[in-house]
Amino acid sequence: MHPCMTERIWTAALAVIGDEILSGRTQDRNIAQLATWLNAQGIRLAEVRVVPDRTEAIVEAVNALRARNDYLFTTGGIGPTHDDITVDAIAAALGVGVIVHPEARAQLEAHYATRGGLTEARLRMARTPEGAELIVNRMSGAPGIKVANIFILAGVPHIAAGMMDALTGTLEGGKPLVARQIGCWTGESEVADLLREAEKGHEGVAIGSYPFFREGRTGANFVVRATDPALVDACITDLTRALTDSGREVVEGGI
Amino acid sequence: MHPCMTERIWTAALAVIGDEILSGRTQDRNIAQLATWLNAQGIRLAEVRVVPDRTEAIVEAVNALRARNDYLFTTGGIGPTHDDITVDAIAAALGVGVIVHPEARAQLEAHYATRGGLTEARLRMARTPEGAELIVNRMSGAPGIKVANIFILAGVPHIAAGMMDALTGTLEGGKPLVARQIGCWTGESEVADLLREAEKGHEGVAIGSYPFFREGRTGANFVVRATDPALVDACITDLTRALTDSGREVVEGGI
Numbered sequence: 001m002h003p004c005m006t007e008r009i010w011t012a013a014l015a016v017i018g019d020e021i022l023s024g025r026t027q028d029r030n031i032a033q034l035a036t037w038l039n040a041q042g043i044r045l046a047e048v049r050v051v052p053d054r055t056e057a058i059v060e061a062v063n064a065l066r067a068r069n070d071y072l073f074t075t076g077g078i079g080p081t082h083d084d085i086t087v088d089a090i091a092a093a094l095g096v097g098v099i100v101h102p103e104a105r106a107q108l109e110a111h112y113a114t115r116g117g118l119t120e121a122r123l124r125m126a127r128t129p130e131g132a133e134l135i136v137n138r139m140s141g142a143p144g145i146k147v148a149n150i151f152i153l154a155g156v157p158h159i160a161a162g163m164m165d166a167l168t169g170t171l172e173g174g175k176p177l178v179a180r181q182i183g184c185w186t187g188e189s190e191v192a193d194l195l196r197e198a199e200k201g202h203e204g205v206a207i208g209s210y211p212f213f214r215e216g217r218t219g220a221n222f223v224v225r226a227t228d229p230a231l232v233d234a235c236i237t238d239l240t241r242a243l244t245d246s247g248r249e250v251v252e253g254g255i
Numbered sequence: 256m257h258p259c260m261t262e263r264i265w266t267a268a269l270a271v272i273g274d275e276i277l278s279g280r281t282q283d284r285n286i287a288q289l290a291t292w293l294n295a296q297g298i299r300l301a302e303v304r305v306v307p308d309r310t311e312a313i314v315e316a317v318n319a320l321r322a323r324n325d326y327l328f329t330t331g332g333i334g335p336t337h338d339d340i341t342v343d344a345i346a347a348a349l350g351v352g353v354i355v356h357p358e359a360r361a362q363l364e365a366h367y368a369t370r371g372g373l374t375e376a377r378l379r380m381a382r383t384p385e386g387a388e389l390i391v392n393r394m395s396g397a398p399g400i401k402v403a404n405i406f407i408l409a410g411v412p413h414i415a416a417g418m419m420d421a422l423t424g425t426l427e428g429g430k431p432l433v434a435r436q437i438g439c440w441t442g443e444s445e446v447a448d449l450l451r452e453a454e455k456g457h458e459g460v461a462i463g464s465y466p467f468f469r470e471g472r473t474g475a476n477f478v479v480r481a482t483d484p485a486l487v488d489a490c491i492t493d494l495t496r497a498l499t500d501s502g503r504e505v506v507e508g509g510i
């Protein structure tokens with residue numbers, strides 16, 4: 001492989017759509033689970049926006065995020081009720097119409113055959129922007145939707161997770177970001193210089209410092225991230241040595 | 256009070272700053288807790304962005320969000336380590352310099368007097384954009400920061416919560432958004448028309464529909480939100496009647 005190819009970083013953005021997140025009613029779970037899943041695909045979650053169930057807000061976020069990332073994911077707003085406006089808003093953002101997708105209709109007909117039939121409200125879930133493909137949903141009736149570089153997922157976390165499963169291995173990505181963590185019972189302010197030096201000494205790594213207070217004591221975990229596992233290992237080795245030399249006990253894997 | 260005054264809606268945005276959220280390492284808790292706290296202040300959380308620990312990304316988000324909301328909150332990136340760049344990025348966004356705030360310095364000196372003294376790394380936490388005030392932090396050493404309409408909070412959720420406590424009652428807001436919830440063991444697609452009619456029949460309310468699957472059964476909760484409690488009650492009454500008339504049992508408060 002040409003060396004340049006190994007350096008290409010693939011990025012994705014996420015638009016979380018829903019008044020329930022912004023009102024505090026619902027604790028979002030999709031940011032963390034999408035981020036973790038994307039890492040395994042070799043794609044980096046670069047930015048997230050949470051927007052209300054309002055067409056203009058969705059259109060603005062979708063157009064900003066899809067333009068500057070390889071992929072855009074959205075969660076929420078694809079159910080059968082009046083507050084589910086994601087499909088219409090994304091079609092508006094793309095400047096295309098909304099159709100009843102024949103395959104989605106067939107799937108919903110099958111799903112609801114023994115559940116009271118395909119009502120008008122349920123048929124809403126077969127609507128997609130023009131030119132879309134479906135993302136398999138094994139959990140419930142309504143499929144996810146892929147259109148342009150946009151992946152429209154459900155808001156309910158386990159249904160969204162099922163859709164990610166269905167997409168696993170289908171998206172082009174780069175090298176996954178590798179992360180290793182070590183921990184220390186120390187205030188992070190006491191080792192700030194050590195951390196800075198370790199990061200400087202290994203170009204291409206990023207070190208995150210995450211303090212905590214537990215069992216009456218102050219500690220911190222340090223996460224070293226890079227695409228090259230050898231670089232991560234080398235940096236962890238150096239940082240561990242520096243911390244040990246300063247008289248601290250290092251817990252491999254973090255505390 | 257002049258009727259117009261009662262209609263003014265106060266909005267806030269949140270910028271969550273941190274690679275640890277975008278990598279999936281850390282599950283964000285600040286969106287939900289800030290949203291809930293803001294509701295009690297009569298301020299609506301209008302939008303959220305999650306950005307990495309990169310100056311340009313923070314500057315862009317801060318400038319977009321502070322311009323179109325009454326308040327902007329940020330969480331994360333105000334610790335003593337090299338990846339804590341929030342203060343510098345916000346100063347850059349505002350076009351002001353960064354100073355060592357004398358009051359913050361005094362607080363940190365007192366805090367670290369019995370903890371090994373104020374090192375250079377710890378002194379980083381006394382740095383603020385020019386013209387800033389401090390937000391009391393009773394949990395740990397570093398204060399929060401208020402500058403222009405921006406409130407810079409810690410990333411660790413219980414420390415951020417302490418800073419919100421310190422701000423309680425100090426921000427001008429409007430009428431709090433009132434929410435009431437009812438639940439039904441029904442698929443939301445079966446009652447989509449009822450919901451739409453109930454929302455249409457009460458101008459100023461927004462009804463959210465939140466389906467779930469539990470104990471082998473499908474259900475949904477319906478949240479009615481408005482600033483006028485009487486309007487919320489009237490809408491809940493109508494919706495409850497419509498659901499009951501259709502042969503469904505309604506659970507007050509939600510399921």
